[in-house]
Amino acid sequence: MSRLAPWLAPLGLLISISLVACQDSSTRDSSQSESLKVVVSTTILTDLTQRIGGDAITVTGLLQPGDDPHVYEPVPRDTVALAGANLIILNGYNLEPKIEKLATSVDSQAAILRAGEAIAPLKLGRAPDPHVWGNARNGILMVQAIQQKLCQLQPSDCPQFQANAQALSQDLTRLNTWILQQIATIPESQRQLVTTHDAFQYYSQAYQLPVLGTLIGISTEEQPSARTVQTLAKVIRETGVPVIFTETTTNSSLLETVADEADVRLSRQPLYADAIGPAGSKADSYIKMLVTNTQTIVDELGGKTTSFQAD
Structure with a gap:
C-alpha cells in the first residue's frame, strides 16, 4: 500500500477538484433555474421590465415591435410561456384583451401585475384610456410598480432592481422636462x-x-x-x-x-x-x-x- 500512495494522492486530489467543480456547476445551474420567469405583453413594458430586472430575471415579451396589442391574436407559444411564468405583466385597462383573457385562464400559478393600472386613467366616453405611457411621468409610476413586484417575488435581487429603477426614473424625469x-x-x-x-x-x-x-x-x-x-x-x-x-x-x-x-x-x-x-x-x-x-x-x-x- 505504501508504494501505491504516491499515485493515490494525486488521484484523490483530482477527484476532490472534480467534485467541487460539479458542486459549483450544480449551484450555478440551480441559481439559473430559479431565476424569475417574467412574461410581458407589450413591447413598451418588455423594455421597462428588462431594464429594471437586468440579468437577474428571464423576460419573455409576447408582442414584437410593430404588433398592435388591441388586435393581437395569441399563438401556441404564448400559452406555453404564460403557463411557465412566475410573473405576468400586462398593461391593463383592456389594452390587450385577448392576451389578458389567456393570461387569466391558463393553468399557471403566476402573479399578475397590470402595470398600466398604477395610473389613474383618463376617460374616453365610459372606458378608461389604456395608453398611459404617453406621459413620461406615468412611465415612472409603471417602473415603480414593476420594481416593487420584482422585489416582492425575488427579494435577494431587490437592491439591483431598485438601483436600475432609480436610474431609469431619473432618465424619465429628465425626458419629461425635455418634451x-x-x-x-x-x-x-x-x-x-x-x-x-x-x-x-x-x-x-x-x-x-x-x-x-x-x-x-x-x-x-x-x-x-x-x-x-x-x-x-x-x-x-x-x-x-x-x-x-x-x-x-x-x-x-x-x-x-x-x-x-x-x-x-x-x-x-x-x-x-x-x-x-x-x-x-x-x-x-x-x-x-x-x-x-x-x-x-x-x-x-x-x-x-x-x-x-x-x-
Whole structure:
C-alpha cells in the first residue's frame, strides 16, 4: 500500500477538484433555474421590465415591435410561456384583451401585475384610456410598480432592481422636462394634433398639445364612418392644421383620404403609438420612442428640437 500512495494522492486530489467543480456547476445551474420567469405583453413594458430586472430575471415579451396589442391574436407559444411564468405583466385597462383573457385562464400559478393600472386613467366616453405611457411621468409610476413586484417575488435581487429603477426614473424625469421644452417651440397656432386613433391623450394633457381629432377611438379595431371622415376633414380645414400624423401600427389609407379632403399632408414619419420600434431603430426603447415621437411632432408642426441623451 505504501508504494501505491504516491499515485493515490494525486488521484484523490483530482477527484476532490472534480467534485467541487460539479458542486459549483450544480449551484450555478440551480441559481439559473430559479431565476424569475417574467412574461410581458407589450413591447413598451418588455423594455421597462428588462431594464429594471437586468440579468437577474428571464423576460419573455409576447408582442414584437410593430404588433398592435388591441388586435393581437395569441399563438401556441404564448400559452406555453404564460403557463411557465412566475410573473405576468400586462398593461391593463383592456389594452390587450385577448392576451389578458389567456393570461387569466391558463393553468399557471403566476402573479399578475397590470402595470398600466398604477395610473389613474383618463376617460374616453365610459372606458378608461389604456395608453398611459404617453406621459413620461406615468412611465415612472409603471417602473415603480414593476420594481416593487420584482422585489416582492425575488427579494435577494431587490437592491439591483431598485438601483436600475432609480436610474431609469431619473432618465424619465429628465425626458419629461425635455418634451415640455420641445413642444413649447411649436407656434401656438399650429399646436394641435391629429392622429389615426386615440392613443395620445396622456401625451396631449401632459405636454399641452391639444388633440384636435382622431379618425378612430381608443381601439384600432374600430372602423370610421364616411361621416367621421368628412367631419374630421372639415375641422382640419377650418383650423388650418398643417399636417396629420400616421402611426406605425395602423393602416394609413383612411387617413390619406382625410388628408386629401382637408388638403393637408401626412407626416413624413409615422408616430409610434402602441409599440416601440424594432431593434436598431431610432425608437427601439420606451425612452427613444417618446423622444422620436416628440421630434417628429415638433419638426412637422414648425418647432425646433434639440437632442436628448439618456444617462
